[in-house]
Amino acid sequence: LEGLDGGTPRTIEGPLYVEGAPLSVGEAKMVDGKTPGQGMLLHGKVVDEEGNPIAGAVVDIWHADSKGGYSYFDPSQSAFNLRRRIETDENGNYTARSIVPSGYGCPPGGSTIKVLEGLGRHGNRPAHIHYFVSKASYKHLTTQINLSGDKYTYDDFAFATKDELVIDARPIADKTLIKENGFEDNYFDVEFNICLVKTDKSAAQDMHPRERASQ
Template identity: 65%
Template sequence: MSVRTMHTDDVRELLHKVAGFDQAEGQERVKQILHRVMHDLFQIVEDFDVTPEELWRAVYYVGELGQSGEAALVAPGLGIDRYLDIRMDAEDEQAGRDGGTPRTIEGPLYVAGAPLKDGYDRMDDGTDTQAETMILSGQVTDENGQPLPGAVVDIWHADSKGAYSYFDPSQSDYNLRRRIRTDSDGRYKVRSIIPSGYGCPPDGPTQKLLSLVGRHGQRPAHIHFFISRPGYKHLTTQINLSDDDYTYDDFAFATRGELVRDAVRIDDPETIRANGLEVPYKEVRFDVQLVATEDESLQTRHERPRAQEETNS
């Protein structure tokens, strides 16, 4: 069937009313965006001869996403988060504020209000006995390599099974979540565990959609960061560990070559003891460069729904 209706007065009038253009109330920006979204959706139905059965399956799929809580999971899988990063990178370049450590996606699993410590802390609660110990450290500097004391390095990652505290009720509060304030040399350090990657729930709506286009839903082992300091552009980023099968095949498109890091096994007894350990561990280093800005709106993370409000600083 090749029926063409988008050019008709009936469809134009329908879209006009759907968007509320015939109403004095409401927000003009929302009206404009809704009109464009619905126009493009109707155009897709026409161009691909989408059947009523297909369209209603799509409608109920949206409902399934809401019921499962996976809307924030399918978004990165569809490249939305990466596309926003591409736009923000382009905006920074155009404004002359590019440079520094690259950004990459936040993901849906941040929890605000993790304990704030000076210089060093242990992130894991010791219950993940199957995990390898990790020492993660680095230095925060400006673009000229000058140390930035007092920067806050907010770190979160999964356990050895790919699960995150708060979302996994078996874990203790703020397990594998810490904020570290850098010392006088701009350095931070944590003891934690090597995280595992994870996959989308195999029976969930995200994997259902990915399977329809022949894609997997796997993420490599990774560690998330927010890094902030007054006078500098807030950085949202993450590192991927280099030895994961999915390091360069991340369903969420978060991998950037500059952000891949090795987890180096440390066997030297003296070094092990110096870190307060008794057995070999893996060392991960991540140095960060922040970009100076006087724009206060760029010095904090953007607003979006997150697990809970931050109550301390």
């Protein structure tokens, strides 16, 4: 897109964002304690193009549960489950404790999957995690990461995969780290660092305008 070069690559928002997720500083627990799944520590640093940390950037994260369902759209989940906004700390860091998401497919029998099947295509998406990242004087970033190893990572029907956004989920079994990071058992470590691009254009600092769900 014109004027959007540089920084962390952008990709699609998707249709399942919900406005108004709880906001915290530095770190957040995304899972409500009732949702089963493999523990995941999601963390990273937000920097500018010179590598300087950006404090006070809002990292808005949302993803599916281990069955591919999203809160708000899946009535079995609590409000804002697996949805959080985290303001980066003085060193530009953010940390989220969550669970490993699952990929999902278009609903069977729906119009979308009928069109895809008519074209000889499937309707599956790999495991992924959505991000909005924003800070005054920087271009708003809409992106998502894919977890490596998913069978659909490079066969996403939504064509959202980019090589720079495929991230390893590193298994952690060290008992000291498990305790330090607030888990009860082995977890996966996912590090995603983000680079924002400065701009003086106010329109570029805002998310793309469209109707979004809120609660």
